[in-house]
Amino acid sequence: MTVTDVRTPRDAPTRIVAVPRTPLSRLRWAVTDTWVVAQRDLVHWVRSPAQVFSGLLFPGMMVLLFGYVFGSAMTVENGGDYREFLMPGLFALVIIMGVGETVTAVADDAGAGVTDRFRSIPMSRVGVVAGRCLADMMNSVMGLCVLVLCGLVVGWRAGGSLLESLAAVALLLLLRISIVWIGIYLGLLVKTPEAAAAVWTPLFPIAMISNAFVSPEQMPGWLRVVAELNPMSATVTATRELFDNPGTGGTSWLSENALLMAVVWPALVTAIFFPLAVHRYRKMSR
C-alpha cells in the first residue's frame, strides 16, 4: 500500500466545494442531490432480493390469493366481478405497504450512521428527504405496473378514459407521498432496523379494515364506520370510479365524495406528518 499525495491536482481540486449562494444554484444542488440519493436507494432495492420479492411477487400473489381463493366466496353488490372489484383495493394495498419500506430504509440509514454522514457534508437538506421520496415513488410505480399486468391477466380492465385512468394513478401516488412522511417520521423515531420491523405488523389489519377487499356495507356497524373513515377507502373508491370498476355504490357521505376525500385525506396526513418528520430530523441535532 503506498501513500499517494491526497491532493494530487488531477484527482482533486484543492478546495472542491463552494456552497451555492443564489436561489437558482441552491435549487440545482437540491435537484442533483435528490437524484443522487434516489439512485442510491434504487441500488439498495435491486441489491436486496427480499425487497424485490416483496415488491414484485407479493402483489402477484395477492391477486391469486384474493382473486381466486377468497374471490370464489365473495359477492359484489350489483353483481360485479369480484376480481374487478378487487384490483383497485390491491393497488391501494401496495401503496399502503410501502410505508414499511420507507420506515425500514430510514431507520437503517439512521442506525448505520449514513444519515450522519449526509448531515456532515454540504449537500442539500431537501435532497436527503426528496431523494428518499423519489425512490419510494419509483418503487411504488414498479409495484403498480406489476399489479396492473397481473390484473389484466385475470380479467381486470380499466373501463374509464385514459385521462381518468391517469387520474386514478395520480391519486394512488398522492396517497403514497403522504405515506412517505409517516414512514420518515416513524423511521427517525424508532432509529433501529429491528424496531422498524414492528411497523409491518399493524399494516395488514389497517389494510383489511377498509373497502379494499370487502364492502363496508357487509361489516358490523362500528367496523363499518372505521372502514369508511380509513383514508385508504377513499382512494380505493375513487380509483374504482375512475377505472369504472364495480363496487362504488356506498351510500354514506364519505363514499359519495370519495374523489374529494382521496385528495383531502393525503393532504391531511401530509399536513400532520410532514412537520412531524421535519421536527424529528431537526431533533437529531439536539
Next chain:
Amino acid sequence: MSAPEFTIVAEGLRKNFKKTEALKGVDLKVRAGTVCGLLGPNGAGKTTTVRLLCTLLRPDGGRAEVAGHDIAREARQVRTRIGLIGQNTTTDHVLTGRQNLMLFGRLYHLGKRQALRRADALLEQFGLGEAADRQVKHYSGGMRRRLDIAASFIAAPDVLFLDEPTTGQDPRHRSEVWRSVRSLVDQGTTVLLTTHFLDEADQLCDDIAVVDQGQVITTGSPEQLKSRIGGDQVDLLLRHAHALPQAAKILARVATGEPETVPEARRVSAPVTDRLTALSVLARELEAAGVAVEDISLRRPTLDEVFLRLTGSRPKSAQEAEGDDEILEEGVPA
C-alpha cells in the same frame, strides 16, 4: 491574505442531553496545520465535542468557529471545509466500496468522472482496491473503517475530525491511517482526533487537550504534559512484594503525587520534582526501614501516568480495546 492562527476555536461550549450535562463549557484552540488530540476517559465528552464542531449537534451554550465559520450560524460553510470520521462507521453497507465513494463524491458535487477518479485513487491509497466492487457488508471491521476515512478525504478537507480513528485496526493499517493523516497535515490540514491510545496521542499529536467530565482540564504538548505533573518518575523495584506498603509510605514522603504500586511486578512508582534529594532521602530511609531494594530508577513519566494523575482514571490501553491485541507490539511509523 494571512491565514488565521487558529483553525478551531471553541469557547465555553455546553451541551445537555436531557438531564446529562455532557459538556460543561469546553474551551479549545487548535492551531492551523497541527494535530490536536482529545484524550479522556469514557463518557468524558470527546465525541460530543467533535459532533458539535462538525455541526451534527447544536450547542446549548458557548460558541465555536471552525475554519473561520461559526458552527451555529454558518453550518453549511463549515461542512464544506471539514471531513468527519465518526466513532461508528458511516458508510452504506449495501453499496460497494466504490459506489460509496462515488455517492459521497457526487454529493460534494464532483462530476461523475471526477468522482470516479477520486474514488479509485482513494480506494488504492487505503488498500481497498481489490475490495472496491464488493458490498461493504462483506468488509471486515478494519476495511469499513478505512473506507470511512477514505470517504472523509474526498473533498480534501481543511479540518479533519477523527473520533477514535484506529480502533479496530491491525498494526499495519493503523500505521497507514497515521501516515495518511500526517500527509494531510503536511499539506496544511488541521486535525482534531480523539483517542484512547496514549501511544497514538504521543506520536501523532502536536497538542493534547485532556477532557474529563465535560471540560478541558489541561492542554499542552505531550512533553509539556509529562513535565507538568512533576518532572520525573521514580520506580522502586523491591525484592519482596510484602514490603510494598512500607516502601510506598516512604516514597510518599518525597513524592509530589500518590505512589502507585504494581504488586505483580514488585514495583512502586511516584512522581518527584527534586530528583537528587529524593534519591538520597529514599536510599537512606529505605535502608533504615530494612526494605530490600533491587533497583531504583528515575525516568520521564509515560502519558499513561499523566492521564491517570489528571483524571484519576486510566484510559483503555490498546490491549483492552476490542478486536486488536497486537497493536502495541507494532512499532510506530517514523
